[in-house]
Amino acid sequence: MAAHRKPRQRSLGGNTARTAATIALAGAATATAFDGTGHAEPPLSPAQVKAKVDKLYREAEVATEKYDGAKEKAAQTQQRLNVLRDEAARRTDRLNSAREALGSAAAAQYRNGGIDPSVQLLLSSDPGRYLDDAAFAERLDGWQAAAVKRVRTQLREIEQLRGAARVELASLKSRQAELSRQKRTITEKLGEARQLLAGLTWSERAALGVDGRASRDAARDLGPVPLAVSTAMAPGPRAAAALAYAYSKLGSPYVWGATGPDAFDCSGLVQAAYRSAGISLPRTTYAQIGAGRRVSRAELLPGDLVFFYSGVSHVGIYVGNGQMIHAPNPSAPVRLAPIDLMPFAGATRVV
Incomplete structure (x- = not known):
């Protein structure tokens, strides 16, 4: 019988030793990576933080303008839907009245229609009145035909209204979904x-x-433009009134989606300022830039709308001396600032 001997342990030499060392180093490196001490990212400098924050604010502002546009379109869609529903309800009431009239006439005709006219004449206590009623019955038949035609027309119109309302309702739900998406992004x-x-x-x-x-200090270095000077240089009384409103809102907080009177986003401030002057502007920067006559930077006058970034995602109101009033972002209130603060995209004169 063969003896069962315990196998001899091999020493860690040659390739085996090198393999063990490699595994040990890999394990140490892995442990270092897991505990975060070997590859920890260096903290951002204040300047890097500001650059990232500015980028996030710009992205949020783009989303805000999309939110504002979707909100405006949702409100318009809701209004059209309400009009359609009201009109459908009115026409349904008229239809029901017409149906009741037809029903009454049909019931009367049924009650009398089974008796031969000659027998009705014999049984009538007033043959003269019966003859008058017979003439009326002939006219009633013509009226019924016209009434039935009107009811059918009303049914088609109501169904068309309901179809249009279904389309508007689907559009409204789409706008509301867009609002939710942009709100999450912001x-x-x-x-x-x-x-x-x-x-x-x-x-x-x-x-x-x-x-x-x-x-604010940068604007002060340029020399703040007093309200009286700014309005005096405005191209008209309405632009001057819009400027006066904007000046009165200096220091108001930035709130995305807000149009005043106590808080604003950038396009909301512009819309509110010109609304106070009796001019209705669109809600978003994308639409506001097309709401007046385009002017060059060299032609700027107080009251002109100045737009920034390639996507036209920010707007302010020019006040003169290279400055504007705008609602910048959540970290700062409505304020004076140089128009050189951001990449200039264009300008519009509303009046």
Whole structure:
């Protein structure tokens, strides 16, 4: 019988030793990666934070303009839907009245229609009146035919109204879904920006202008344009009135989707300012840039609308001396700022 001997342990030499060392190093590297000490990203500098925050604000502003546009279209769709429903209800009431009249006439005809006219004449206590009634019955038949035709027409019109209402309702639901999507985007972008800013000290935020101070100082360096000077240079009384409104809102908070009177987003401020002057402007920057006569940068006058970025996602009201009043973003209130602060995209003169 063969003896069962315990196998001899091999020493860790040659390739085996090198393999073990490699595994050990890989394990150490993996452990370092897992505990976060080997590949931790360096913290962002205040300038890098500001760059990321500015980018997030721009993205949120683009989403805000889309939200504003969807909200405006949803409101218009809801209004059309209400009109269609009201008209359908009115026509249904008229249809029901016509049906009742037809029903009454048909019931009367049924009650009398089974008796031969000669027998009705014999049984009538007033043959003269019967003859008058017979003549009326002949006219009634003609009236019934016309009434039935009207009812059929009313039924078709009501069905058309209901069909149009179904289309508007589907459109409204689509607009509402778009509102929800843009709202989520805005909330996410602004939330991320707030988290980044929370990592800065108060003095760092002040130095970078994310608390609104630096831009006011920049405007002050240019020499603030007094309201009286700005309105005097305006191309007309309505532009002057819009400027007066904008000046009166300096310091108001930025709130996305807001059109005043206490808070604004950028296009909301412009719309509210010109609304106060009796001029109705579209809700979004994309539409506002086409609401007047385009002017060059060299032609700018106080009251002109100035637009920024390639996507025309921001707008302000020019006040003169290279400055504007605008609602910048959630980190700063409505304020004076140089128009050189952002990439210039174009300008429009409303009046």
